[in-house]
Amino acid sequence: MPRKMITIASILFAAILFLWICYPSEAYVGIGFSSPSPRIIAMGGAYVAVADDANAVFLNPAGLGRNQNDGISIGYGSLLVNRKEYYYAGLLRIGNFGYIGTGYRLDKIDNLSFSVPVTTESAQDLNDDIAISYGFKALDSLLIGLKFHRISEQIDAINYKGDAYGLSMGLLLHPINQLSIGTLFENIINTNYKYSNGVESKIYPNVVLGLSYQSIDNRSILATDLNVKNIGNNAELQSASIGAEIRIFTNLSFRAGYLSSKDNNYQATGSAGLGINILNNLQIDIAVQHTGERKYVPQYFSIGYRF
Numbered sequence: 001m002p003r004k005m006i007t008i009a010s011i012l013f014a015a016i017l018f019l020w021i022c023y024p025s026e027a028y029v030g031i032g033f034s035s036p037s038p039r040i041i042a043m044g045g046a047y048v049a050v051a052d053d054a055n056a057v058f059l060n061p062a063g064l065g066r067n068q069n070d071g072i073s074i075g076y077g078s079l080l081v082n083r084k085e086y087y088y089a090g091l092l093r094i095g096n097f098g099y100i101g102t103g104y105r106l107d108k109i110d111n112l113s114f115s116v117p118v119t120t121e122s123a124q125d126l127n128d129d130i131a132i133s134y135g136f137k138a139l140d141s142l143l144i145g146l147k148f149h150r151i152s153e154q155i156d157a158i159n160y161k162g163d164a165y166g167l168s169m170g171l172l173l174h175p176i177n178q179l180s181i182g183t184l185f186e187n188i189i190n191t192n193y194k195y196s197n198g199v200e201s202k203i204y205p206n207v208v209l210g211l212s213y214q215s216i217d218n219r220s221i222l223a224t225d226l227n228v229k230n231i232g233n234n235a236e237l238q239s240a241s242i243g244a245e246i247r248i249f250t251n252l253s254f255r256a257g258y259l260s261s262k263d264n265n266y267q268a269t270g271s272a273g274l275g276i277n278i279l280n281n282l283q284i285d286i287a288v289q290h291t292g293e294r295k296y297v298p299q300y301f302s303i304g305y306r307f
Contacts, residue, residue, distance in 0.1 A: 004139075011256030023250070025088070025290045029052070035086050035298055036076075036085040036086075036105065036107075037055045037073070037075055037087070037089075037285070037300070037302060038075065038077075038275075038286050038287035038300040038301060038302050039053070039055065039255065039273065039275060039285050039287070039302075040055060040059065040271050040276075041077070041271050041273065041287040041289060041298075041300050042241040042243070042255035042257060042271050042272055042273030042285075042287035042300075043223060043241075043243025043244065043245060043255050043256070043257040043271075044221035044241040044242055044256075044257025044258045044259040044270070044271055045223045045225060045239065045241040045243070045257065045259050046200035046210065046212070046224050046242055046243035046257055047060070047210070047223065047225065047243075048058050048060045048089040048170075048182035048183065048184050048208045048209070048210030048225050048240045049172070049180040049181055049210030049211050049212035049223055049225070050063075050180070050182070050210070050212050050223050051063025051066070051170070051172060051182060052066055053067070053073070053283075053304070054068070054071050054072065054073040054089040054090060054091050054101065054103075054190040054304060055073065055089055055101065055205060056091075056101065056135065056145070056170075057089045057090075057101035057103040057131055057133045057147070058089065058092065058103050058105070058129070058131055058133075058147070059184065059208075060117075060145065060170040060172065060182055060184050060208075060210075060221070061101070061133035061134060061135045061145025061146055061147045061168070061169075061170045062135050062143040062145035062170035062171050062172040062182070063135060063143065063145065063170070063172060063182075064091055064098065064099035064100075064101050064133060064134065064135025064136075064145055065098050065099060065136045065137045065145065065172075066135075066137070066143055067091060067093075067099055067228060068174070069093075069306040069307055070090075070091060070092050070093055070306070070307040071090065071091055071160055071304060071305060071306040071307060072086070072088070072089070072090040072091075072281070072305055073088070073089045073090070073302055073303070073304035073305075074086075074088050074302060074303060074304075075087045075088075075285075075300065075301065075302030075303075076300070076301050076302070077298065077299070077300040077301075078107075078299050078300075079298045080296055080298070081296060082109055083108070083109045083110075084107075084108050085105065085106065085107050085108070085236065085300075086105070086106045086108075087103065087104065087105040087106070087302075088102075088103060088104045088105075088194060089101065089103040090102055092271035097135070097136060098134060098135050098136025098137065099135055099136070100132070100133070100134050101131075101132070101133040101134070101135070102132055102133075102243035103129075103130070103131040103133070104128065104129070104130050104131075105125070105128060105129040106126065106128045107126070107127040107128070108125070108126055108127075109125040111124075125153070125154075126152050126153070126154045126186075127151070127152070127154075128151070128152055129149055129150070129151045130149060130150045131147055131148070131149035132147070132148050132149070133145060133146065133147040133148075133280070134146050134147075135170070140174075141173060141175065142171070142172070142173055142174075143171070143172040143173075144169070144170070144171060145169070145171075145172075146165070146167065146168070146169055146170075147168040147169075147170070148165070148166075148167055148210045149165070149166055149168070150163060150164070150165050150166075151163065151166070152164075153163050161195070161196040162193055162194060162195040162196065162215055163193070163194060164191050164192060164194065164203055165191065166186065166187045166189070166191045166203065167187070167191075168184060168185060168186045168187065168188060168189065169184075169185045169187045169188055170182070170183065170184045170185070171183045171184075174241065177216075178213055178214045179211075179212075179213055180210075180211070180212045180213075180214070180215060181210070181211055182208075182209075182210035182211075182212070183207065183208065183209055183210070183274055184206075184207070184208040185205065185206075185207055186205060186206040186207070187203050187204070187205045187206065188205055190202070191203040202266075204229070204230040204231060204232055204233045205230075205231040205232065205236070206227065206228065206229045206230070206231065207227075207228045207231055208225055208226070208227045208228075209225065209226045209228075209304065210223065210224065210225040210226075211223065211224055212224075216300040218247075219246065219247040220244065220245065220246045220247065221244065221245040222243075222244050223240045223242070223243050223244070223245075224238050224240070224241065224242045224243075225239075225240070225242075226239075227239045227240070227241075237262065237264065238261065238262050238263075239258075239259060239260060239261040239262065239263075240260045241257060241258065241259045241260070242257060242258050243255065243257030243258070244256055244257065245275070248262070249277060250277075251276070251277040251278065252274065252276055252277075253275035253277075254272075254273075254277075255272060255273045255274070255275065255276065255287070256270070256271070256272040256273075256275060257270070257271050257272075258270050258271075259271070269288040269289065269290055270289075270290040271287055271288065271290060272277070272287065272288060273285060273286050273287030273288065273300070274286055274287075280306075281305055281306050282304070282307075283303070283304040283305070283306070284301075284302070284303050284304075284306055285301070285302045285303075285304075286299075286300065286301050287299070287300040288298070288300075
């Protein structure tokens with residue numbers, strides 16, 4: 001397909017997504033990815049086959065192997081009046097052996113209400129995720145990555161705590177130019193969630209499959225993801241997403257996407273955002289998420305720097 005036709009098709013695709021986002025809907029869903037990156041949110045979560053920035057630390061460590069620069073990214077998300085998210089991701093090249101990355105995400109909910117007596121005056125729900133990832137290029141067309149992370153939850157008001165440790169593996173395959181196939185195998189080793197009351201709950205493996213296509217002139221990306229949960233124990237489709245990124249000008253990109261999630265009875269929820277690049281090193285990303293109720297519009301912001 002000619003380059004001009006690909007670019008036009010990409011722009012039309014993003015425009016249609018944007019119109020759908022603005023169309024009234026009764027659906028509402030809070031996108032709860034491992035990284036509240038505005039870029040990922042804006043593209044509906046379709047990232048596993050894209051994975052070309054610091055967010056790969058969380059969502060596909062194989063993508064670290066395709067980076068050309070060290071970098072950091074910090075972000076903030078306001079999902080509800082009383083729910084905020086904060087995250088950090090950084091990556092560092094280790095000679096000719098690929099990249100190592102670290103990441104931290106905090107999901108904080110204030111002013112919780114309970115139907116049971118509380119043990120403290122605090123009423124917060126804190127969820128965090130600490131990740132250490134490594135990615136490298138195994139072949140010209142194959143990248144491999146590993147992620148070790150700890151997830152935890154703490155509800156101070158009812159003296160509730162729990163945590164778990166997991167190992168995930170990511171792959172990125174480039175069978176032909178412009179086309180990428182991404183896979184993330186989460187919790188590939190048996191993982192148990194251990195609670196403060198001594199109870200343990202097994203976390204079953206998940207698989208995320210992704211496909212992305214980048215135009216020949218590198219001005220647009222189309223991507224889609226499928227997330228299958230509980231492999232080996234009543235496996236089910238958790239979510240499906242589709243998204244696009246269009247570089248409108250040299251330093252300005254427009255993004256839009258749609259997510260269909262089991263948590264929202266598979267009703268599609270849209271999102272959109274912008275990416276602003278300053279002097280090729282500083283990256284500013286913003287995103288908003290559509291909510292049918294219109295009571296609160298989740299907003300996301302991040303700033304990143306490449307060294």
